[in-house]
Amino acid sequence: MKEIERVGLPITHITTITPVSRMVGANRILPAAGIIHPVGDAELSPDEELRLRRSIVEAALRALTADLKEQTIFPAVR
């Protein structure tokens, strides 16, 4: 992911263990919805799950448009 940033592309890292992402040096970090389903939730109905997924993706996109000076962990979507 840092290699992708190195070529100048903004990238949002959707991940559960955000401290590791920050330590490694990711700049745009968004907490995921869980280790086994980063953009999903098996407890939800398919419709609810898709709504959650969309919300997370939209938050990730907002992170992509943000101009940052430093590494940022964006607020989790729930």
Next chain:
Amino acid sequence: MIAVETKKTLRVVHYVNQFFGQIGGEEKAGVAPQAREGAIGPAVAANNLLGQRGEVVATVLCGDNYFVENVESAIHQVLDLIAPYKPDLVLAGPAFNAGTPSVACGAVCQGTQTTLGVPGVTAMYQENPGADLYHRNVYIVRSGDSAREMAQVLGRMIALGLKLVAGETVGRPAEEGYFPRGTTRDEVVQKTAAVRAVDMLLSKIKGEPFETETPLPRFDRVPPPPGVRDLSQAVLALVTDGGLVPRGNPDRIERSAATRWGAYSIEGLNRLNSESYDVAHIGYDTAFVKQDPHRLVPLDAVRQLVTEKAIGRLHEVLYTTTGVGTTIENSQRMGREIAERLRDAGLQAVLLTST
């Protein structure tokens, strides 16, 4: 009357994950913290190694995923389970090269020290992210990447732990076999700094091993690329390290310690059909992603957003590899290779989803 001095037998609590706690594998990684009397799993070996010096009075366990997904509350729950046993020492793991467990092991040791005033010791492999996260605050014994050396590693953890409990001076990292904590202790040595530096330089030139006195931090920083100006005009690419591969894993991406990545067409696909994909990853319970790949790669949501013109276009290739036990070197190489493809594809934005 003869006064007999009895050396106190140390009380030890051993923290482990669901696997070492013998609850189950990845499918049990979501279990909440719980305590068991006596020693379970590696704590049995630890107990034997302690011999007369101490006893594992309890084993506290927590599911790896539960811990990292509830990190604020989980540490309190674990400490609340440890505290009543009034331990003199807490052992955690070892984590070896397992990343998710390493976070819990480091956090538990840090927590017992700060909150309970009880020394905590764990062990990790050099490349484990938990080592980088916690080595400054926690005594982390160096281990290899395999649980085959469990007994030796536990032995070193206990040796270090006993020193901590006794308040003895802990030797240098290289001597005692733990990760440098970044503390500087003045030592009087025979050689001046100038002589030591030149000695190191001569060794380096000769290709001989030498030990630096000030290791540089390992991870460089890349400044954040500017934000995407206009998403509605932008091309977005999806990348994952959750190991989603076409059925049959045609490129044979390794389920652990991957050296390969794949580029798979998602052209014309509005949905990822679970029949058409496998998940090549041993680091998490892949059943949920296998059931619905969108839980890892949000293709359906992104397609919706493209239709609504929130995003210009989705890049028609999905890049995937497997991020468990991946060496730093291979991760960097694969990252560079994928980055080159993305750069040449004329994109503006990327999402990476990780498990």
